[in-house]
Amino acid sequence: MVTKTKGTTDKTNNRTLKTAYESSNKIRRMPIRLEGESYVAKATLKVRLLQHTPEPEKLVAMAARLCYSPSGIDDLAEDVIHSDQQQFIKKLMDMGHYTTIEHISFTFGVEGVSRSLLAQLTRHRIASFSVQSQRYVGETRAQNKQGIFDYIIPETILQLGPEAVAEFESQMTRIQAWYDGWVQKLGGGRVAYEDARFVLPNAAETKLVVTMNARELRHFFDLRCCNRAQWEIRNLAEQMLKLVKEAAPTIFRDAGPSCLSGPCPEGKLSCGKMPEVRKKFGMIKSGE
Numbered sequence: 125m126v127t128k129t130k131g132t133t134d135k136t137n138n139r140t141l142k143t144a145y146e147s148s149n150k151i152r153r154m155p156i157r158l159e160g161e162s163y164v165a166k167a168t169l170k171v172r173l174l175q176h177t178p179e180p181e182k183l184v185a186m187a188a189r190l191c192y193s194p195s196g197i198d199d200l201a202e203d204v205i206h207s208d209q210q211q212f213i214k215k216l217m218d219m220g221h222y223t224t225i226e227h228i229s230f231t232f233g234v235e236g237v238s239r240s241l242l243a244q245l246t247r248h249r250i251a252s253f254s255v256q257s258q259r260y261v262g263e264t265r266a267q268n269k270q271g272i273f274d275y276i277i278p279e280t281i282l283q284l285g286p287e288a289v290a291e292f293e294s295q296m297t298r299i300q301a302w303y304d305g306w307v308q309k310l311g312g313g314r315v316a317y318e319d320a321r322f323v324l325p326n327a328a329e330t331k332l333v334v335t336m337n338a339r340e341l342r343h344f345f346d347l348r349c350c351n352r353a354q355w356e357i358r359n360l361a362e363q364m365l366k367l368v369k370e371a372a373p374t375i376f377r378d379a380g381p382s383c384l385s386g387p388c389p390e391g392k393l394s395c396g397k398m399p400e401v402r403k404k405f406g407m408i409k410s411g412e
């Protein structure tokens with residue numbers, strides 16, 4: 125998948141497209157601009173863990189200690205320092221004592237994703253979102269440095285080759301013209317953006333900040349790291365999982381699609397690749 129950014133499409137030649145495609149899996153956020161070309165592509169997804177609860181595992185251990193010991197709140201931090209928290213947290217996770225991990229939350233910055241992804245992500249109700257507004261942020265040709273709004277090209281279309289990609293890009297260019305036309309007819313400015321955006325596609329790129337607590341994150345990974353999840357949200361979930369594993373390795377040690385720890389919940393729709401999936405997520409470690 126490539127986010128095509130603000131480049132014109134008509135002059136795109138095969139060499140440029142090939143380079144963009146080949147690079148899409150290797151280069152993160154690196155613009156690809158060949159001499160004399162206006163085509164600019166960047167690899168899709170950018171995910172940053174912006175912030176999380178300080179010492180997340182310590183806080184979880186403190187909350188759980190309160191449940192199981194006669195300690196008062198003044199003794200909790202002391203108790204936690206003097207015992208093995210990793211084993212304790214592993215036990216909590218194995219027991220399913222998940223309320224303890226609701227106390228810690230993680231905030232991500234995400235960009236290079238489509239509006240189509242946004243529709244799926246925001247179905248997760250135990251999460252908080254701030255999304256770049258198409259009402260306040262205009263997408264006219266003049267407002268975009270390269271003359272076109274940012275958009276996501278699905279991998280399947282990239283794999284069809286340069287002609288298919290050129291067709292997709294030409295459709296995006298046409299949409300840009302429709303959008304500009306409506307902004308002009310509606311008098312420009314915020315009110316115009318509000319209604320002109322109705323012609324923008326699901327492919328349009330968006331940026332957002334999302335916060336989830338660890339319990340919701342584990343649930344999100346159950347559903348969205350699964351091979352049955354749509355590719356774009358699956359890629360996002362996998363990136364998020366890597367990041368939280370760095371911050372709270374014990375809590376997310378066994379996080380991932382449901383089939384890591386039990387039978388596939390998809391029944392007849394199962395991808396049938398449980399051994400491969402288990403191997404893959406066993407290997408997704410922090411910092412990889």
Ligand SMILES: Cc1cc2nc3c(=O)[nH]c(=O)nc-3n(C[C@H](O)[C@H](O)[C@H](O)COP(=O)(O)OP(=O)(O)OC[C@H]3O[C@@H](n4cnc5c(N)ncnc54)[C@H](O)[C@@H]3O)c2cc1C
Nearest residue numbers: 244247248249250251340343344346347348350352353354
């Ligand atoms: C492979 C796949 C295919 C999908 N296909 C479709 C589709 O075709 N159409 C469609 O509309 N959606 C579809 N979805 C989205 C799906 O229906 C859920 O909306 C989405 O996955 C969020 O899951 P959730 O409700 O469990 O999570 P969250 O909203 O994050 O909630 C987390 C958990 O909190 C609890 N909870 C939250 N709110 C309530 C509540 N009001 N009452 C009781 N308990 C609550 C539940 O236990 C829930 O599992 C699909 C999802 C996946 C993964």
